[in-house]
Amino acid sequence: MSLAEIIYLPETPAHDxxxxxxxxxxxxxxxxxxxxxxxxxxxxxxxxxxxxxxxxGRVVASVRMTPVMAGKGRSLMLGPLAVRPAxxxxxxxxxxxxxxxxxxxxxxxxxxxxxxxxxxYGPLGFAKVPYxxxxxxxxxxxxxxxxxxxxxxxxxxxxGEIVHAAQLR
Numbered sequence: 001m002s003l004a005e006i007i008y009l010p011e012t013p014a015h016d017x018x019x020x021x022x023x024x025x026x027x028x029x030x031x032x033x034x035x036x037x038x039x040x041x042x043x044x045x046x047x048x049x050x051x052x053x054x055x056x057g058r059v060v061a062s063v064r065m066t067p068v069m070a071g072k073g074r075s076l077m078l079g080p081l082a083v084r085p086a087x088x089x090x091x092x093x094x095x096x097x098x099x100x101x102x103x104x105x106x107x108x109x110x111x112x113x114x115x116x117x118x119x120x121y122g123p124l125g126f127a128k129v130p131y132x133x134x135x136x137x138x139x140x141x142x143x144x145x146x147x148x149x150x151x152x153x154x155x156x157x158x159x160g161e162i163v164h165a166a167q168l169r
Contacts, residue, residue, distance in 0.1 A: 051099045113162065
């Protein structure tokens with residue numbers, strides 16, 4: 001396998017079944033109990049800001065972005081980010097995150113939230129959300145609640161429980 005054979009594309013409905021399978025393999029049935037999953041089930045993700053990596057026509061990695069709100073502030077929530085085991089540690093996930101962040105910036109979003117490991121996401125421009133500022137609908141390790149500010153200071157506009165943006169329309 002060569003990185004030269006990896007093709008990065010915007011996600012389309014044709015990728016849905018493979019993405020579902022990839023997420024099932026990566027996160028197992030426990031994914032349905034996670035706080036971020038509870039938020040995501042509140043409405044659709046932003047397909048135009050979500051991407052896949054293909055190898056020989058098969059989805060080997062994907063990242064999705066979901067519109068969320070906290071108080072009067074709006075943001076995107078990145079995730080799930082999943083990479084098939086044979087394709088891990090090659091930079092594919094980092095490239096998908098970079099693509100998603102660039103697309104979010106071009107679309108005018110001020111920030112991107114996620115629940116993830118700081119050692120992985122910190123070098124990609126994410127910082128820890130100040131304690132007590134945001135809450136999730138299910139238990140979460142708040143050391144893992146991270147934000148990428150596209151607009152400096154965007155974190156200050158987010159307060160309270162994070163919900164899918166469709167919940168407040």
